[in-house]
Amino acid sequence: MIAKRLHFETTHATEFVDVTAQLRDEVRRAGLRLGRVHLQSLHTTVGLAVNENEPLLLQDFQHLLEKLAPSGAGYEHDDFARRIEVALDEPVNGHAHCRQLLLTGFATLLVEDGELVLGRWQSVFAVELDGPRERELAIQLDGEFTAPDLVELELARQLQADPDPVALPMRRLVEAGGKRLRPRLVLLTSRIGPRQEPLRAAALAAAVELLHNATLIHDDYVDESTHRRGRPTVVAAEGAERAIAVGDYYFAKATRLIAEIGNRKVTSTVAAAIEAICASQIDDVALRGTFPGDHDSYLRVVRGKTAALFSAACASGALLSDAKPEVVDALSRYGDLLGVAFQMADDMVDFSPNSGKPVGLDIRQRVLSLPLIYAAEDREVGPEVRRLLAGSLGDAEVGRVAELVGASDALRRVGDEARGLVEAALHELEAIELDGLRPTLIGLARSAVDRVS
Amino acid sequence: MSVQVIDRELERLEGLWADGLSDAYRSYLGAVETFDAEAQPKLALAAALIEVGLRLQGLGGPAAPPAALLMGDLCLARASRLLADAASQRVQVAFATAIGDMASSAASGTLGRPVRELLLNAFEPSR
Numbered sequence: 001m002i003a004k005r006l007h008f009e010t011t012h013a014t015e016f017v018d019v020t021a022q023l024r025d026e027v028r029r030a031g032l033r034l035g036r037v038h039l040q041s042l043h044t045t046v047g048l049a050v051n052e053n054e055p056l057l058l059q060d061f062q063h064l065l066e067k068l069a070p071s072g073a074g075y076e077h078d079d080f081a082r083r084i085e086v087a088l089d090e091p092v093n094g095h096a097h098c099r100q101l102l103l104t105g106f107a108t109l110l111v112e113d114g115e116l117v118l119g120r121w122q123s124v125f126a127v128e129l130d131g132p133r134e135r136e137l138a139i140q141l142d143g144e145f146t147a148p149d150l151v152e153l154e155l156a157r158q159l160q161a162d163p164d165p166v167a168l169p170m171r172r173l174v175e176a177g178g179k180r181l182r183p184r185l186v187l188l189t190s191r192i193g194p195r196q197e198p199l200r201a202a203a204l205a206a207a208v209e210l211l212h213n214a215t216l217i218h219d220d221y222v223d224e225s226t227h228r229r230g231r232p233t234v235v236a237a238e239g240a241e242r243a244i245a246v247g248d249y250y251f252a253k254a255t256r257l258i259a260e261i262g263n264r265k266v267t268s269t270v271a272a273a274i275e276a277i278c279a280s281q282i283d284d285v286a287l288r289g290t291f292p293g294d295h296d297s298y299l300r301v302v303r304g305k306t307a308a309l310f311s312a313a314c315a316s317g318a319l320l321s322d323a324k325p326e327v328v329d330a331l332s333r334y335g336d337l338l339g340v341a342f343q344m345a346d347d348m349v350d351f352s353p354n355s356g357k358p359v360g361l362d363i364r365q366r367v368l369s370l371p372l373i374y375a376a377e378d379r380e381v382g383p384e385v386r387r388l389l390a391g392s393l394g395d396a397e398v399g400r401v402a403e404l405v406g407a408s409d410a411l412r413r414v415g416d417e418a419r420g421l422v423e424a425a426l427h428e429l430e431a432i433e434l435d436g437l438r439p440t441l442i443g444l445a446r447s448a449v450d451r452v453s
Numbered sequence: 454m455s456v457q458v459i460d461r462e463l464e465r466l467e468g469l470w471a472d473g474l475s476d477a478y479r480s481y482l483g484a485v486e487t488f489d490a491e492a493q494p495k496l497a498l499a500a501a502l503i504e505v506g507l508r509l510q511g512l513g514g515p516a517a518p519p520a521a522l523l524m525g526d527l528c529l530a531r532a533s534r535l536l537a538d539a540a541s542q543r544v545q546v547a548f549a550t551a552i553g554d555m556a557s558s559a560a561s562g563t564l565g566r567p568v569r570e571l572l573l574n575a576f577e578p579s580r
Contacts, residue, residue, distance in 0.1 A: 165560035218526060222519040240516035242560055248512060248529070249556035255533050256549030259542055267545065271530070271537035278527040279465060285523060 002030050002141040007176070007230035010131035011359060014065065016049070016058045017126045019137070023109065024116055025177055026139060029152060033114050035143010039107040042138055045096040045130035047103025053123040055353070065129070069098035096130035103127055111143060150202035151183045151209065158206060158253070166249040169234040169242065173213055176229035181342070181448060182309055183209045186317040188444070189331050192435055193321030200261055201320060207257035208270065208313050214250035215277055217243050222285060223365045266316045273312035280304025284368055291389055292372040299340065301368055306346075307339025330432045337425035338445050344370050344418035345449040351405055360398040363389075370417070372401070374410035381408045418449045458494045462535065466528065469505055477501035480569070484576045495539035500572045502532040503552060507568055513559040547575035 004026060008017055023037060041048055051057070075094020080086045109124065110117040118124075126137055159171045183205035190201035219225070220233040221243050227233060235243035251274075258270050284301045287293045314335035318328045347369040350362040362369040366389075376385045381404040388397050388404075405411065422445045429441060459478070463470060481497040488496055506528025511517035517525065529552070536545045551571040558565030565571075 163557050163561065165562075166557055218522060221516070222523060241511070241514075244510050244512060244516055244522060245556045245560035248507070248510070249553050249560065251526075251529060251533075252549045252552035252556060256546050256553065259537075259545035259549060262542055264537070267537040268534070271534040275527070275530040275534050278523065278530040282465070282520075282523045282527060285519065 002032075002145075004139050004141075006126075006137040006139055007134070008126065008136075009134050009227055009230060010128040012128065012353075013131050014062050015128040015131055015353065016053075016061065017128060017135075018053050018123050019126050020053075020116070020118070020123045022177060023124055023139070025179065026141065027111055027114065027116060029149060029177075029180070030141045031114075031146040031149055032111050032141045033144050033146050035111050035141065035145075037109045037111060037116070038140040038142065039109065039124070040138045041105040041126065042136050045093060045100055045128075046135055046137075047100045047105060047127040047129060048107045048137075049103055049125045049127050050107065050109075050118075050122050051125065052121040053125075058353075065099045065102065068102060069095045071095040091130060093130045099129045111141075114146070150198060151180065151187065151205045154202045154206035155209060158210065158257070162249070162253070165242070166246050169217075169238050169246050170210075170213060170250055172231060172237075173217070173228070173234060174209070176231045178209075178213075178229060179448075180209060181444070182212055182313040184444065185310065185313040185335060186320075188437055188440060189314050189317030189323070190321045191437060192318050192327060192331070193323030195320070195322040197320070201317060203257060204261055204266065204316060204320060205313075207254040208309065208316070210250045210257075211254035211270070211274065212309060214247045214254065215274075215281075217247040217250075219281065221247075222281070223367065225361075225365070261320070263320055265319045269312050269316045269319060273308040276304040276308035280308070287368055288366045291366045291368075292376050292385075293368055295370070295373060298368055298370055298373055302340050302343045303336065306343040307336045310339030310342065311335035327432045330428045334425045334428045334441070334445075337421045337428065338448060341418040341421035341425065341445075342448045344414050344421070347371055348411055348414055348418075351402055351411060360402040363398045363401050364393055366393075370414045371405050371410040374413050375401075375405040375408045378408040378410065381405075415449075422446060422449055459498060462495070462498055462531065466502075466524070466531065469509075469524075469528070472505075473508070474501055474505050477504045477569075481572070481576075484573050488576075492539040495535045496544070496576070499532040499535040499540070499548070500576070502528040502535070503548065503572060504568050506532065507552075507555060512555060513565065544575065548572070551575045 006019060006022055008019070010017060027037060039048060073095065075098065077094035077097060078092045080090065107124070126135065128135065155174055159167050159174065186205035186208055187201055190196065190204070216228065217234045220228060221235040221240055225233050226236045234246055238246070255271070258267055280301045280303070284305060287297055287301065311332045312335070314331040315328050318331045347362065348371060350369060351359060351371060353359055363372065372385070376382050376389065378385070385401055385404050388401050391397065425445050426442055429438060434441065466474070478497050478501040481500040482493065485493045485496045506525040509517055509521045509528065510525035511521070516522070536548055540548070551574070555565050555568060555571065
C-alpha cells in the first residue's frame with residue numbers, strides 16, 4: 001500500500017480540474033500492476049467526479065450546480081451572527097458545501113495491467129466549488145506492485161545521501177511528480193544495443209532527471225514562478241540564494257554521476273545538451289523584449305531549451321548500450337523532434353482550464369509560446385493580442401489574451417504542428433532495428449503530445 | 454593553439470574575458486602543465502569559467518539578478534563540456550565534487566574553502 005497527496009491550485013470559484021494524468025503518473029511510478037487507487041478529497045468544498053472532459057459539458061455541469069444550489073440563496077451556514085467560533089476570514093460559502101453534497105468526496109478507481117481502468121471518454125475530476133485555492137487530495141494505491149522502478153530507487157538513493165539544505169528542496173520537487181519522460185527515454189534506448197546494464201542505465205537516467213530538475217530550479221527564479229507541480233517552487237519556499245545553490249549542487253552532482261559512468265561519448269553528449277539549454281535560456285529571456293516573437297526564434301529557443309535534453313537522453317541511452325552509430329543518430333533526431341513537439345503541447349496546456357495550473361501563466365510571465373505567436377499573427381484577433389501584449393499584463397489583460405487565443409485558430413495550428421513533428425520523429429525510427437521497443441517509443445511519443453497537463 | 458581554442462570557446466562570453474576571466478585563466482595555466490599540451494588551455498579555461506560563473510551567480514552571497522545567473526549557468530555548462538572533451542574521468546569527478554561542495558556550503562550558510570583553492574586542488578593527482 002502506498003499513500004500520497006496530490007496537490008493542485010485552482011484559479012476559479014468553480015472549476016473542474018482533470019487529475020487523470022497525475023493519477024496515471026502515480027500508478028506508473030508506484031509500479032501498481034493490479035489493484036485500486038483510492039481517492040479522497042480533503043476539503044468540504046471540493047468534490048470528485050468521473051465524467052467526460054469536454055469544455056461545453058463542463059459548463060453544463062457548472063450551470064446544473066448553480067441551479068441546484070444557487071450562490072447567494074440565503075444559506076443558514078452564511079448567517080455568521082448565529083454561528084459560534086466563526087473565523088475572521090470565514091468565507092460565505094454555504095452554496096459550495098451544498099454543492100459538494102451533490103458530488104462525492106471519495107472514489108475508487110481500478111487498475112489493470114498497470115493502467116487505470118477508464119472508459120474512452122472518462123476523466124477523473126477534482127471539482128473546486130469555492131476557489132481559487134490551494135487544494136490536496138489523499139490517494140492510496142493498493143494491490144499487486146511490480147518490482148520498484150529502478151530510476152525512482154536510484155533517485156531516492158541519491159537524494160538520501162545529500163546534505164539536508166540541498167536535498168530537502170530537491171526531494172520536494174522530485175516527489176511532487178513530473179512525467180519522467182527524459183529518464184524513460186534513457187532507459188528505453190539503453191535496451192537497444194548489445195550491451196545492456198540496467199543499473200548503469202538507471203544511474204544515467206536518474207542523473208538526467210536531476211539535471212533537468214536543477215535547470216527548472218534556476219528557471220523558476222528567472223521566471224519568478226511561485227508554483228511548480230502544484231507546490232511552491234524552491235525559490236518561493238527557500239529564497240533565491242538557496243535556490244541558486246540547490247540548482248548548482250544538483251548540476252554538479254548530475255555531471256559527477258555521469259562522469260562516474262565512465263563513457264566519454266555519453267558524458268560529451270549530455271554536456272553539449274546542458275550547454276545548449278543554458279544558451280537557449282539566455283535567448284529566451286532576451287526575446288521577451290520582442291514578445292511574443294516569431295516562429296523561427298521559437299524553434300531556435302525550444303530546440304535548445306527543451307529538445308536538446310530529450311535528444312541527449314535518447315542518444316546517451318543508446319550509446320551506453322553500444323548501439324550502432326546510425327541507431328544513435330536516428331534516436332537523437334527522434335528525441336529532438338519529440339522534444340519540440342512536447343514543448344508545443346506544453347504551451348497548449350497553458351490555455352487549458354483543466355490542467356491544474358493557472359490559465360495564462362506563460363502570458364503573464366512573457367514566456368515564449370507558440371499559440372501566442374500564432375494568435376498574434378491572426379488576421380482577426382492579432383491586432384488586439386499584439387496591443388495587449390505590448391502593455392502591462394494584469395489579470396484582465398491576461399484573461400482577454402487567453403480568450404483571444406482560444407477564439408483564434410492558434411491552438412488547432414499548434415496541435416497539428418506538434419502531431420506532425422511526432423510523425424516525423426516516428427519516421428526517424430523506421431529504418432533502424434529497435435529490438436521490440438518500437439511500439440513503446442511510438443506510444444511514448446504520441447502520449448507526450450496528447451495530454452491536458 | 455591556445456588562442457584559437459579560447460576564441461572558439463568564448464562564444465557569447467566574450468565580454469567576460471576582460472572582466473576577470475583572462476586573469477583567472479592565466480592563474481590556472483600553471484596548474485595544468487602536467488597535462489597533455491592540447492588539453493591544457495581547455496582545462497585552464499574550464500576552471501576559470503567555473504570561478505567566474507560562480508561569482509556571476511552570486512553563489513554564497515546575495516543572489517545575482519536573473520541575467521547574471523543565466524550567464525553564470527552558461528559558464529558552468531561550457532566548463533562542463535570542456536572537461537568532458539579534455540579531462541580524465543578523475544578530473545571531471547574532482548571538478549564536479551568541488552562545485553557540489555561550494556554549493557552545499559552556500560546552501561547551509563557556512564563558509565566554504567575559497568573557490569580557487571578548491572579548483573586548483575581538483576587538478577592535483579589523487580593521493
